[in-house]
Amino acid sequence: MKKDIKGTIIRLLPIIIISIVLIVYNVIMHYDSITSKEILEILMNATLAGVGEELIFRKILLGFMLKKNEDKYITYIIICGALFGVVHLSNLFYGAPVVDVICQVIAASMAGIMFGFVYYNSRSFILCALIHTLYDIAALMSTVGGQETSMQVIIETVIITALVSTIIAAFISKKKNVQNILLALGIILAFTIVLV
Numbered sequence: 001m002k003k004d005i006k007g008t009i010i011r012l013l014p015i016i017i018i019s020i021v022l023i024v025y026n027v028i029m030h031y032d033s034i035t036s037k038e039i040l041e042i043l044m045n046a047t048l049a050g051v052g053e054e055l056i057f058r059k060i061l062l063g064f065m066l067k068k069n070e071d072k073y074i075t076y077i078i079i080c081g082a083l084f085g086v087v088h089l090s091n092l093f094y095g096a097p098v099v100d101v102i103c104q105v106i107a108a109s110m111a112g113i114m115f116g117f118v119y120y121n122s123r124s125f126i127l128c129a130l131i132h133t134l135y136d137i138a139a140l141m142s143t144v145g146g147q148e149t150s151m152q153v154i155i156e157t158v159i160i161t162a163l164v165s166t167i168i169a170a171f172i173s174k175k176k177n178v179q180n181i182l183l184a185l186g187i188i189l190a191f192t193i194v195l196v
Contacts, residue, residue, distance in 0.1 A: 008122040019138035026141035042140040050133030057084045058119040058128050077116030085109025
């Protein structure tokens, strides 16, 4: 598989733009209550998670699988994405509510699949780590200022994250049948958003 870093970045523009808009929006909405310490913690946590998780799940695990048999890349991307989501079950040990953790596992799995397609098409760990970090900064910024999030907001966020990740993965994928499957999943998720 030939690297397509430029094409992958172009296909990722929607999530990059959405993440930046969410970050700016949250800074503007909470400029009077957000502290420089909170901003530094968010930047550090997002960077450490983005780099560390992409190193483990995409560079090492997915990279190893692709070296064994690149023809099964879709299966490997899904496996790595699911494992990435399951790792987030560890938040149960820190007292997070079960429903919140389940929502996080679903969202992380879908995002992990998207990151897997990014890695497969670009073969760039750095690009994956940057996108993941930006994604995490946007997510963490929504918690600044001591905001409480209702279950409705959490469920909507999971569904929207899954939808955006699925659609981006479809556009990143170069195989038509994969695009069709992922876009169909995206349509199902879109209807779910309307129902919620």
